[in-house]
Amino acid sequence: MPVSYLTADAVRAEERATGELLTNGTLMRRASHGVAQAVAALLAERTNGVVGRAVGIVVGAGDNGGDALYAGAELARRGAAVSATLLAPDKAHAGGLAALRRARGRVVETLPSSLDVVIDGVVGIGGHGPLRPAAATVFASVDPLTPIVAVDLPSGVDADTGQINQPAVRADVTVTFGVRRHAHLLAAPQCGRVELVDIGLAEDPEGAPLVSTPPTRPRLYALTDTEIADAWPVPGPHDDKYTQGVVGVIAGSHRYPGAGILCTGAAVTATSGMTRYVGSAHAEVVEHFPEVVAVPDFADAGRVQAWIVGPGAGTDDAAVDLLGKILATELPVLVDADGLTVLSQHPELVRGREAPTLLTPHAGEFARLTGEEVGADRLGTVAGLAQRWGVTVLLKGRITLVAEPDGTVFGNDAESSWAATAGAGDVLSGIAGALLAAGLPPIWAGAAAARVHARAAALASGGAPIGASNLLAGLRPALRTLLV
Ligand SMILES: NC(=O)C1=CN([C@@H]2O[C@H](COP(=O)(O)OP(=O)(O)OC[C@H]3O[C@@H](n4cnc5c(N)ncnc54)[C@H](O)[C@@H]3O)[C@@H](O)[C@H]2O)[C@@H](O)CC1
Ligand SMILES: [K+]
Known part of the structure; x- marks a missing residue:
């Protein structure tokens, strides 16, 4: 089967089709665990460990930020020093924020200047347009040599068209969930290495996702x-x-x-x-x-x-x-x-x-x-x-x-x-x-x-x-x- 890439709407339809797994938070738990594992692997590869490593998280207002916060909590439990900056403190994912605090992650106004990795949890498939000024300022202050792991998509990149708005995050690794999004192919250079985490979306018997893209819309694939x-x-x-x-x-x-x-x-x-x-x-x-x-x-x-x-x-x-x-x-x-x-x-x-x-x-x-x-x-x-x-x-x-x-x-x-x-x-x-x-x-x-x-x-x-x-x-x- 060719590799399939879906629109944001089709991804949401796939998620809805899981019913309870979506509503009881299982999908998000699996997603954030996948992010934490990818970040831990990157830290192990680049710095030889996780304990004591400095992790910065940039947290937006939606579930993408929720993924990042839960992932941060898991990394903090594994001994990393995790700092999160909240772009919209009133709207930050409550469960994720509580989990981070329980794990002794810190919420900060400004990220520390020296970090081993930054997690981009600003926006995922709910994002529109470029990074807003507050997020842009945070990313502009990150040392260009610090690797960036994007949750789902590099923020500022359009999920469906792959348009790279200015400014947008450029990721070294992008961790996505269940099925690839259009942007992972259309904006591949901006995404870095794309890692797909299995969160238990349904598949048809052929092994393809249960694609719900209407026949009038383009359906994007890559041949193996x-x-x-x-x-x-x-x-x-x-x-x-x-x-x-x-x-x-x-x-x-x-x-x-x-x-x-x-x-x-x-x-x-x-x-x-x-x-x-x-x-x-x-x-x-x-x-x-x-x-x-x-x-x-x-x-x-x-x-x-x-x-x-x-x-x-x-x-x-x-x-x-x-x-x-x-x-x-x-x-x-x-x-x-x-x-x-x-x-x-x-x-x-x-x-x-x-x-x-x-x-x-x-x-x-x-x-x-x-x-x-x-x-x-x-x-x-x-x-x-x-x-x-x-x-x-x-x-x-x-x-x-x-x-x-x-x-x-x-x-x-x-x-x-x-x-x-x-x-x-x-x-x-x-x-x-x-x-x-x-x-x-x-x-x-x-x-x-x-x-x-x-x-x-x-x-x-x-x-x-x-x-x-x-x-x-x-x-x-x-x-x-x-x-x-
Ligand atoms: N629904 C689910 O069960 C799952 C969702 N997941 C995560 O949830 C994400 C989708 O979450 P949401 O639907 O909450 O959407 P997002 O978190 O992607 O973004 C929505 C929020 O960002 C704001 N926003 C939009 N464009 C912006 C911009 N340019 N700058 C700053 N803020 C902007 C919106 O006003 C809205 O509050 C996915 O990308 C994925 O990371 C995963 O946890 C997998 C399971
Ligand atoms: K993101």
Whole structure:
């Protein structure tokens, strides 16, 4: 099962479905115990113990603060020196506050200047907007080297859109309960390591949460590595170069051959089988990848099982004509870069297309394509376009989102940003197009390509800047880590 991410409303529905466990406080007890354990583990790892360690807690007005207070009480019982600052003293969770006091935790006006860890219990799924000034002042005074453990969400980050308001907490560890929230994927870098505590929410027999998101809203998932490996085309004993899917690439030009070389190179590397190329960079492409069958004219292209049209393919009348021809086939098509610019003028070429269609814009191309900025709600925006146009849309970025018309969205956190380099998009479209040719549905092709692309960037980089050629060279090692 892909990992599921829920909206705040859906999380609350899951909690309500537990009935008594919610009303008698069992869920909160389990949640706060999970927070205490995560903090204790972090203290043990960083300072070799819990006893005598200085723990600061920032407590808001709701149950998120309640979790933090109970966790503080547990840590105090284990010998930590716990100080809590209450942002709204009248509204602080009464039971949690009493528990902290019983355990000899201190309530303070100002947190001590030297702390071993800070617990962010300002807001969780009930939060809206940025940190308010009082909370912002507290966090601004925390030594930047002190680790922060967020309860449920880093406060100031929107639970549903993942928007990082200013200011917001940036956590080293985020401890969440029962099911992951949208923000844990959409704002992954702000959350740090996300730890999921089992608080006993019900699951359906498939092992997924009892999701209650209405069908009109996007439903967000992340594929596991195993799912991607299982879906990746690997030749069997009866395969030959044709049976695995032939991909055709239209990208780059004699004048700017780079996009064609990177895109075909990625297609050649991503899957076995065959890659064709059509365009004026045919000689340059073959020079780099002699296994590619490259021709200048579309009429001589030969048969393919999917097309990639895009990077450096041009936007003139001939390009419009060619894209129209390709989209009029029944084949899967990936449209990127220049192809998207053509579509911004001629959306009718693609809207409601029945064969598998994958558009792969970055934020700038998305804005050009639709006339609307991506904005803070990336998930809603990309899912909206997929639904309106009836095609699969992959929005590139540190968190890549691939949306189907039915509202299913697969997200991928690249975990580093080394792939933010010129030409990396050409590599991505080469990988995804090869997967389309092998028969993967567009959402799987896009999400699997994004995962492997990100891993290739990380492996190629090893902590230093890379170019797209390095990324391409990292593709095979990345696939090895996945397919072993
Ligand atoms: N309901 C339950 O049984 C459980 C709830 N849990 C915790 O409860 C949290 C949800 O609790 P609540 O519904 O009380 O909501 P929160 O505690 O997330 O926040 C609500 C409070 O914060 C205030 N607030 C909103 N935005 C703010 C901002 N930007 N700055 C400062 N204050 C702001 C609101 O006015 C409200 O008083 C979860 O995130 C989780 O941590 C967990 O204990 C698991 C079980
Ligand atoms: K929080």
